[in-house]
Amino acid sequence: MVLLNAQVEANVGAPQVNYRESISRISEVKYVHKKQSGDKGIPKEYIPGVMKGLEDCLSNGVLGGYPVVDVRAVLVDGSYHDVDSSVLAFQLAARGAFREGIRKAGPRMLEPIMKVEVVTPEEHLGDVIGDLNSRRGQINSFGDKPG
Template sequence: IEDVRVELVYGSYHDVDSSEMAFKIAGSMAIQEACKKAGPVLMEPMMKVEVVVPEEYLGDVMGDINSRRGNIDNMGQRKDAHVLNAVVPLAKMFGYATDLRSITQGRAVFHMEFSNFKEVPNSVKEEIIEKIHGKAS
């Protein structure tokens, strides 16, 4: 949960029924109800990825980035290699170093850093919800 502000505008205390735990439970229930009504959005971390790749492997690397739901922002040249700059969901980057070595016979390198959070596409959101509820195998 991000960017949430809570303000208590009215409360009462009773010597018998009020306790610290009762207020914590009431606060927790109020926040849960407010989140349901707020229309929450599932977000995922996006990573800036820079890949330096020899020309003969450029097409394969571009295809791999696209298959990971990545968006290639721009391409450039550095000495004898091409430089791809893309934004890719972090969830799709696990195992990328091994895959990149396989695709390029160890001749490409990459750097990755956090970019921002982005709303998860509906098709992916449904898969995540199914996994959480134990419906996916």
């Protein structure tokens, strides 16, 4: 028996690659948002502004705008001015410090790893394996399915 036309069913969707960004080394940044004379130390009411500024930056990395993962930021000290300081000013300062710090920390794109299950007739197995290998795929197991 010879088949002239064979139909292959495939579940295909729009490709969505979940890239992430991270850093490759530690960096330390002393960032000044606005030059002003002020008191040393940072009042507790400004810390949420710093946290909000950092959280905003974590959703958009410096390389491709992808989420940043596996980083830690430590607020060591700060200075403020009784008149000019605000939560928003500290939020902007945190953003500037993050951008400067991440650039010094060797930013990197993280390559996504996806688990894929491929079902194919045995006569196409070699082609499928070759295609997966050309995409740096790692084959974990083979299995037979009835039919």
